[in-house]
Amino acid sequence: MLNKDYVAMTAGESVIRKMYMYGLGRAAQIxxxxxxxxxxxxxxxxPPAEYTDALVDLVRNENxxxxxGYSPNVGMMAARQAIVDxxxxRFGTDYTVKNIFMSVSAAGAIAHALRAVVTPELKQNVITFAPFFPEYRPYVGGAGAELRVISADTNAFQINFEELERTIDEKTAAILVNSPNNPSGVVYSTATIDRLAQILTAxxxxxxxxxxxxxxxxxxxxxxxxVDAPFIAKHYKDTIVCYSYSKSMSIPGARTGYCLINTEAEGYDDFxxxxxxxxRGIGHNCPPTLMQLAVAKAPGALSDLKVYEENCNILYGELSAMxxxxxxxGGTFYMFPKAPSGDATAFCEKxxxxxxxxxPSDSFGVPGYFRIAYCVPTEKVKRSLEAFRKLAALYF
Amino acid sequence: MLNKDYVAMTAGESVIRKMYMYGLGRAAQIxxxxxxxxxxxxxxxxPPAEYTDALVDLVRNENxxxxxGYSPNVGMMAARQAIVDxxxxRFGTDYTVKNIFMSVSAAGAIAHALRAVVTPELKQNVITFAPFFPEYRPYVGGAGAELRVISADTNAFQINFEELERTIDEKTAAILVNSPNNPSGVVYSTATIDRLAQILTAxxxxxxxxxxxxxxxxxxxxxxxxVDAPFIAKHYKDTIVCYSYSKSMSIPGARTGYCLINTEAEGYDDFxxxxxxxxRGIGHNCPPTLMQLAVAKAPGALSDLKVYEENCNILYGELSAMxxxxxxxGGTFYMFPKAPSGDATAFCEKxxxxxxxxxPSDSFGVPGYFRIAYCVPTEKVKRSLEAFRKLAALYF
Structure with a gap:
């Protein structure tokens, strides 16, 4: 028979997906x-033209x-070298190809990083901070650790350090952070990262x-x-960076990213x-060769990302005024306002x-908020303000 | 610290890779x-032009x-539909998109299929037949089951049914077969598959x-x-097919394949x-969107595969004569002759x-044989015969 735990999981429904499906249905109507x-x-x-041009050039003109063909399991040398260069x-680091492992996007990177640092027999825990990406639960569970969630610092969405110091214990294998943050959009400041590093060192x-x-x-x-946005790996030696080109190059379908470990980190030689x-055990060895080679030709290329800041400014200003x-x-394409009723689900239904x-925010580990993913055309953001005004009028 | 089991694994060395690295070193010399x-x-x-042209067309002319963009977790609808069509x-089946899940090549397909049918708490086993692909060990271990290996039928590299019947037990979750086979090159006959199906049914x-x-x-x-090459899923209802385009389209770097379950299989509705x-737990959700869409445009496209048969005929005829x-x-691009000394490692060193x-064959679960991967240009196969002759002269 099929594994019953997985079958039971199929009954669960992502609230993000549920909302998205509702939107699709509504779009069909109106x-x-x-x-x-x-x-x-x-x-x-x-995506940036440097990337798409590289794809076509590789297919048309290279061997x-x-x-x-197969990529080496660690990734294509050309990609690893271009990325660390x-x-x-950009960051004044001195990484070499020995610091980097090419991964199937950030999901693959996190799957590898967690398994690398967790020993399931030790019943360890991994700590993250609310609000957090809901898939951290299966990621951490799949690596054989318990996920512990520190409640949100709702004043600034930085870190609730008091609760962290109470929660961290001898079974803590790792802290998992996401900055700039999905869903809050907030970036951890240098002061936040330095204090976190101090605590972890101690x-x-x-x-x-x-x-x-x-x-x-x-x-x-x-x-x-x-916005003050420190490169986190420079602030704590035992850092593993999990990266994806999904957002910076707008290529989530390319499934391409990496794990990067600091040279000073314990385990660097083996990582x-x-x-x-x-x-070998989880069945994905590296991202597609073609995408790795395309990234190698333009490792710093970016999509035209300024639309997200423009959308943010419009929504932040107008919704605050409402x-x-x-x-x-401070970044991303998310915003995480408080649900005025206190009941996020009721608010999002309304x-x-x-x-x-x-x-609604509950699946992100914080009740009473809602997420706006403003990765939409600016003209649509502007047209949506009238709807936000009508909605706000019911509460304020 | 890093997980010690994985660190210990890094000390192991694949004999295939060791031989390959030796060959690279030698190539640099001579x-x-x-x-x-x-x-x-x-x-x-x-790869077939239909595939590479589709890649370029998609990048240049589609949205x-x-x-x-992201693929749905189950895969792109266009790819799933084109593949089942x-x-x-070809096989007179009546699959729909509900039968198929797009996977990161065959490794991803097997990782999913095994986890779907194994419940680790039940201490189950999965049975395979020597000779077998060495990565089946980490695949099965990673899914939480014990791999049991049935010794080879060295007469024909079909199946040693007596040993299978003795080995299969109430803890057997699945049988894992690979036909056409790496490393023997042999294809399971209809008689073999039908007898296997009878045993599994009973x-x-x-x-x-x-x-x-x-x-x-x-x-x-x-x-x-x-060669008689049955479509295995038509012979046993509880079959899960794991497929990859790596060999048929020569695109192992595209990391694209699928899992396909029979409609009559137990668990079909949930699979x-x-x-x-x-x-969600292992960090790879689907193959790259671009590759899925390219496959969707040419699901039956094939590389020019006849070179493998030509190479096989030359090597089989000449080496047999030696x-x-x-x-x-009966297929693939492998051949698995007996090492004339009986010691496969010594023979391959010679x-x-x-x-x-x-x-040498040991890592494939059979001592005393060696694998020839004849996916090389035919002119090179011909030039290699003199070397084989000199080698054979030492033994025969």
Whole structure:
């Protein structure tokens, strides 16, 4: 028979997906242009031409046995070299190809990083901070650890350090952070990261083993003007970066990203080869060769990301003026306002009456908020303001 | 610290890879044209133009937000529909999109299929037949089951049914088969598959639960003239097919394949959604969108595969004449002759003296044989015969 645990999981329904499906149904009724679908975190701008031109050039002009052939399990050397060169130039680091393992996007990177640092027999835990991406639950559970969630700092969506210090214990294998954050849009400040690093250094010493910092950074390149956005790996030696090109290059379908470990991190010598071993058991060894080679030709290329900041400014300004309480995002394409009724689900149901598709916050580990994924055309953001005004009028 | 089990695994070395690396080193010394590298199962012919043209057309002419965007977790509808239409036309089946889950090549397909049918708490086993692909060990172990290996039928590389009947028990969740087979090149006959189906039907009844047949078929399209090659899923209802385009289209770097379950199989209603749940824990949700869409445009396209049969005929005829004992392959690009000394490792070491790079059979679960991966240009096969002759002269 089929594994009953997985069968039971199929009954669960993602609230994000439920809202998205509702929006699709409504679009079929009244036209997609009349539905203000803020449910999904799908990039709304095209990939950079450097990337798409590279794809075509590779297919048309390079050796097909290379371009379509197997990648080494650690990833294509050309991609690994180009990526660390780009990081070193931007962040003043000195990574080499030995620091990097090419992964199937951020999901694959996190799957590898967690398995690398967790020993299931030890009944360890991994700590994250609300609000958090709901898939962290299956990621951490799949690696054989318990996910512990620190409740949100709702003043600023930075980190609730008091609760962290109470929660971290000798069974803590890693801390999993996501900055810029989905769903809050907030970026952890240098002060936040430095305090986190201090605590982890002290606790690692206290417990006699390293506590890793796994930094999930798919939104690293989407930071708004003037925002303090530290490169986290420079602030704590035992950091593993999990990256994806899904958002920065608008290529989530390319399933391409990486794990990067600091040279000073414990386990550095083994990490990349450990990732290779992990792949063998979970069935995905590396991203597609063609995408790796295309990224290698343009490792720093970016989509035209400024639309997200423009959308953010419009929504933040207008919704704040309507009465919504919002911590101003520093990046991403998300915003996480307080649900005025306190009941996020009821609020998002009410929003449907105005064809606003919003996601209630509960699955992100914080009750009483809602997520706006404003990766939509700016003209649509502007047209949606009238619907937000009608909705706000019911509460304020 | 890092997980010690994975660190320990890094010390292990694949004998295939070791031979390949030796060949690379030798090529640097004497020129690649003088090294007869039969170590790796990498396709040696280009992908079909239908596929590469589709890639370029999609990148140049289709909506970039679709082509580079997220795939649904089950796979792109266009790909699923095109693939089942192609299968139905070729095999007289009546699959629909509900039968198929798009996977990250055959490795991803097997990772999903095994997790779907194994319940780790039940301490189940999965049975396979020697000779077998060495990665079946981490695949089965990673899914939480014990791999049991039935020793080889060295007369014909069909199935040792007596040992199967003794080995199968109430804890057997699935049988994992690979036909056409890596490394023997042999195709299971209709008689073999029908007898296997009879045994599984009887044992499923005896034990009161279904025993699945997981059919790993990346070489399905590489079958030589006149060979009886049944479509296995038509012979046993509880079959899950694991497929990859890596060999048929020469695109192993595209990481694209699928899991397909029979409509009559137990668990059919849940299977595809169970695969979606499994993906959440292991971090790979589907193959790249672009590759799925390219396959959708040409689901039945094939590389020019006849070179493999030509190489097989040359090597089989010549090596047999030299005195090697070989079960004639029915497909793939592998051949599995008996090592004349009985010691496969010593034989393959000796072969190096003639710059023949061969792989000893031990890691495939059978001592005393060697694998020839003849996915190389035919002119090179011809030039290698002199080296084989010199080698054979030492033994016969």
């Amino acid at each position: 036209g997609a242009e009349n539905v203000f679908d803020y449910s999904l975190g799908n990039p709304s701008v095209a 097909p046995l290379l371009v379509h 780009d990081l070193n130039k 606790k690692s010493k206290e417990f006699g083993h390293v506590i890793y910092l796994i930094s999930d950074e798919p939104y690293r390149e989407i930071v708004f003007e003037g 990349v080869n450990v990732c290779v071993q992990i792949s 009465g919504f309480e919002i911590v101003k995002p 929003a449907k009456e105005f064809d606003l598709i919003l996601v | 020129g690649a044209e003088n090294v007869f590298d039969y170590s790796l199962g990498n396709p040696s012919v280009a 970039p937000l679709l082509v580079h 192609d299968l139905n036309k 044992k499923s009844k005896e034990f009161g639960h279904v025993i699945y047949l997981i059919s790993d078929e990346p070489y399905r399209e590489i079958v030589f003239e006149g 595809v959604n169970v695969c979606v749940q499994i993906s 005195g090697f004992e070989i079960v004639k392959p 072969a190096k003296e003639f710059d023949l790079i061969l792989v």
